[in-house]
Amino acid sequence: MNAIDVRHVSLSYDTPAGRVEAVRDASFGAAPSEFVCLVGPSGCGKTTLLNMIAGFLAPSAGEILIGGKPVSGEGLDRGIVFQDFAQLFPWRTAIQNVAFGLEMKNVPRPEREKIALEQLRLVRLEKFAHAYPHHLSGGMQQRVAIARALAYNPGVLLMDEPFAALDAMTRDEMQRLLAEVWRETRKTVVYVTHNVAEAVYLADRVIVMSAHPGQVRAVVSIRLPRPRDPLSVEFLDHQKELLSHLTRQEDA
């Protein structure tokens, strides 16, 4: 059984300028522990689709299943990481942020502190457990956000361009770290990005989307051994393939 099933999902809404079709008839699945990237230009509905999987938005047609169960609203079976560093609670230290989900699950304090510290160790931030977010760099804040989304042990990790606001060097570092975290935790990941190289580096499978209306254009499997070398010929070939799907839609 798939960890995630997106079946003929559409979302349209009314604006003063008329009806907007944000997503049209999108379908894809993710096997357990699979890393899936949603790639596409802005306006292709990739974030909207992620928000529907997260349960923040309800599709106007179609259905989404997590572990075979239809999604209705948010749930602790999914962890979410946003692009904006401001997603952390500024009034909580790193470890208190990470422990939030466990607190909501009524896990007793000693246990949730232990688990939260383990998660911080996973993203190599155990030294900053008691720092407040505003004392952490952008990359560190995103690592805390990843630890926070993993702490209550959801099967699925949803990520919305988590490294897009970081500088290039930090981004590379974060991608390596995420690849390691994913290898260790074996979560099913849906990762939204507009960065083709990032998708080739991280994903088992890339869902290429096109805009106006947002729809699935192509599905590309990346069968490269890990850790991946972004300078290898095969890596560049995959990048070219994805780019060709993306430029083809611009011509259309």
Added chain:
Amino acid sequence: MKALIAILAALAAYEAVARSGWFAPALVPTLPAIAHTLWDMLRDGTMENHALATLWRVFAGLALATTTGLVLGFLMARYGAVERFFSPLVSALMPIPSLAWAPVFILWFGLGNVATILIVFYASTFPMLINTRAGARAVNPLWLRAARAMGASGTRLFWKVVVPGASPFIITGLRLAFQRAWIAVVGAEMLAASDYGLGWVIFDAKEFLNTDIMLASLAVIGAIGFVFERLVFGTLERATILRWGMLRTAKA
């Protein structure tokens, strides 16, 4: 340190005027004369009793105002119906100076604590309410989204996210409410109190041309206000929004 220099300069200027011989010493007593009166009043406990009476009225009024302001502010931010009902009332009542109610409250409740406390309450409710409402509305939607994704809802979402998220505004509201209350209480005591309170002492001293008592009481009023502004609210801010790096949101 700079505050001390400014205060010393102002005192020196006053002393120069008092000793210039331009005004009768009974009307502009020198600082040592005022200090002497103040010391006498402190030694026999009259000043402390008056100050305690005033502080009691301030805190009774502030307690009512804070409760009302917090509850109504959060409810107005959360529920459209509450907002629609109370918003015109707030707009109509807010511009009325609290002291303008003094004659009405005196007729209804007589001279004494009730009328005084009600005037303080009236003066300090609005800053508390307006800031609480603004703070609740300014809570970053991303925090709510992240918290809901981690299973927070209802009262736990309110106490663990909305309240701390609104705290920069709530603390600003408290600070303004205290300032308003402290200003209002002195005026209220002049009009509506009998026998006790710093405002009443000043008003009563006028009858006997006791300028030294008036100025000594003013010094106590200023000192208490200063201590609260700098120490109480300064400490509160350092322990919360400064520590969390949230001061900028409060000023924005």
